[in-house]
Each structure stands twice: as structure tokens, then as C-alpha cells.
Amino acid sequence: MTLWHGLVTKAVPAVVTGVVGVAAWEAVAKAPWRKVTVGTTALGLRAARATGRKTKEGAERARLAVADVLAEATERIGEQVPPPAAGSTPTLIHEADDACH
Numbered sequence: 001m002t003l004w005h006g007l008v009t010k011a012v013p014a015v016v017t018g019v020v021g022v023a024a025w026e027a028v029a030k031a032p033w034r035k036v037t038v039g040t041t042a043l044g045l046r047a048a049r050a051t052g053r054k055t056k057e058g059a060e061r062a063r064l065a066v067a068d069v070l071a072e073a074t075e076r077i078g079e080q081v082p083p084p085a086a087g088s089t090p091t092l093i094h095e096a097d098d099a100c101h
Contacts, residue, residue: 074081 071081
């Protein structure tokens with residue numbers, strides 16, 4: 001009888017763990033994982049695109065600010081620099097667009 005009692009004592013935790021595992025697995029299988037995954041991916045894409053857009057805008061503002069300071073410094077030392085022709089100065093946004101083509 002002690003042998004039987006020892007086997008039952010050792011088997012019960014394994015059976016309980018198995019039952020809990022099966023219940024958890026069935027709950028996971030019923031969860032709408034694809035819907036959640038697609039939604040999370042869409043959110044990540046939106047955030048990445050917004051960050052990229054803000055980065056490009058910030059880089060363009062920095063480029064313009066540096067050009068402004070350079071023009072003022074050049075003016076102070078008495079040099080005349082002709083303004084660039086329209087469309088001749090590539091911007092970061094145009095360079096990035098051209099790199100894709």
C-alpha cells in the first residue's frame with residue numbers, strides 16, 4: 001500500500017501541471033493572435049514613419065539654420081556670394097527620395 005501511496009503522491013503534481021498546461025494552451029489557441037499581431041505591427045509602422053518624417057524635417061531645419069549662419073558670416077567679412085539657383089541645391093529630403101529610385 002505504501003508503494004501505491006508513493007506513486008499517487010508523485011503523480012498528482014504532474015497531472016495537475018498537465019491539466020493547467022492544457023487549459024492554458026487552449027486559451028492561447030483561442031486568442032486572436034493574428035489580429036493583435038497585425039495591430040501591433042501597424043502601430044509600429046506608424047511610429048517609425050512619424051519618426052522618419054520628424055527626423056527629415058529636423059535635418060532640413062538644421063541645414064537651413066547652418067546656411068543662414070554661413071551667409072551672415074560671409075556677409076560680415078564683406079564677401080558676396082550669389083544665391084543658389086532655384087532647385088540646384090539638393091535637400092536631404094530630395095536626396096533620400098532619389099536614393100530609392
